[in-house]
Amino acid sequence: VTLSRGVFAGARVLALNPALADSLGGNPFASGVIVAGVERGGYAQRTGLRGGDIILLLNGRQVTAVDQLAAVPPGAEVTIERRGQRLTGVVR
Structure with a gap:
């Protein structure tokens, strides 16, 4: 799914499930939404989001579904995992 609104506009995202996490060499018990790619010039690219990032928390709440990211406004607190590091x- 490519998001079209909010601060993640232009991000192609997939809900992380055990099979996908395992195929990517990650923790099969991890949850979140993984960024499959970011369109050039999209809002998501300007915010620094990168392919491979896992969006874990949004305003302190666990992200488990793509629709939670549909229209996130500027000012939201986001926690991602990038190459094994958590960034908020x-x-x-």
């Missing part, structure tokens, strides 16, 4: 910041 406010998306502008």
Whole structure:
């Protein structure tokens, strides 16, 4: 799914499931939404989102479904996992 609104507009995302996590060499028990890619010039690219990032938390709440990211406004606090590191910041 490519998101079209909010701070993640232009991000192609997939709900992380055990089979997908295992195929990517990650923790099969992990949950979140993985970024499959980011369109050039999209809002998601300007916020620094990268392919392979796993979106774990949004405003302190666990992200488990793509629809949770459909129209996130600027100012939201987001926690991602990037190459085994957790990063938290406010998306502008």
